[in-house]
Amino acid sequence: MMRAAGIWGRRVGAALAVTGMALPLSVAFGAPAQAASCTTKAGPDQKKVEKFLGRPVDGKQSTGDCHAIRNFQTSHGISPAIGYAGPVTWGVMDLINHQKAAGSNPNKAKNCPTNKGRIACVDLTRQLSWIQDGSKLKFGPVPVRTGRNGYETRTGSKKIYWRDINHVSSVYNVAMPYSQFFDGGEAFHSIAGSVWSPPGSHGCVNMRKSDAKKYWSLLRNGDDVYVYGRKPGT
Template identity: 75%
Template sequence: MREIGRRGAVALGITGLVAPLALALGTAPAQAVSCTTQTGPYQKQVERFLGRPVDGTQSSTDCKAIQAFQNKHGITPAIGYAGPVTWGAMDLMNKQRAVGNKPGKDGKCPVNKGRIACVNLTLQLSWIQDGSRLVYGPVPVRTGRNGYETRTGLKKIYWRDIAHVSSVYHVPMPYSQFFDGGQAFHSVGLSMWNPPGSHGCVNMTTTDAKRYWSLLRTGDDVFVYGRKPGT
């Protein structure tokens, strides 16, 4: 962390910077747990998403498929139950896919700023555009959970640190690009659909964080809008 002045903005916002050690380094290895035989409230929707026969009744094969999805994205308890958290992740994926290559079609991210990084909290998507031209993305992101919301509005990247390490949790936050106090773009070793979300930063895969690092510069605009589901 930096020490004074602008650096103080980072210190003041540090609680929004990082997740605990387990979140920063990745999820723990999945443990073998028994599948539930209970039919969940979103059984049909989950079956349809997973390409299973849509009968609305839990089967052992349904459960194993649901459980595999839960383990992949860090959804707990990973017992194969078609509940609201599991369906929420799948529903979000469907909505993200529907956007295609036109993330700015809602017209909310400014097109008069030149190069700008846009973050749609509602859809948990980010992209870089230059005017109305799409430069990179859209890519799925993981933003602030309830109580640690990623703040909305027009901001600017004011500090970049390719090998940033949290001074609170002492864990790496690679490719950090700070745009609002302690809130930054950076990579994490987690699924972008891992609930409940970050401590305020905009988490990305390593591939996407590297591209953002190469495409953005200090002083570039960032526009954050919408509201993350569940906040």
């Protein structure tokens, strides 16, 4: 049976898992959600969130702060989108910072094998994936959304064994475009919502459509996949 298809540090990861479990499907899959009221309360991560968004860093919640935070929450599938600068919102921002820091050398630490030719690498810790050939980067890195707590994406060496461009999950009855399966029901595929929305997938490596489409064009059955690290909060 096919399984359809974060954030830094254990405490933040746990908060993401708890809050994300209540994420409405309308938000998780990109449908418009009803607008929520904007909170006047400053959150525990107010200053860090303000700095990330380029707002005045004073630790005080303003109307402008709230609207900027709420816009970020809405676009990244964070619920409730009320403009509160809490650990879930900061966790996503911090993850994005780490993803940006990877730059054009995501395998600097050599965690993904460089002796297998073409290989798709998945770093669960940074929620990043890329395709390399030996030590040469061919595409990426791109942000991904892997398995939530209890549905962790399995680590280790794998191979793509089945591709289905218009796959629909028989378990969850959701579309999984550009599916490339590499471990049981776990696959690369695109989703309609944000790849940053907590708490995560049911084991698959979720991707933005343009990235999943590029993976489809670059990978073939038999190509290697290597998954390593640990998604915070799992």
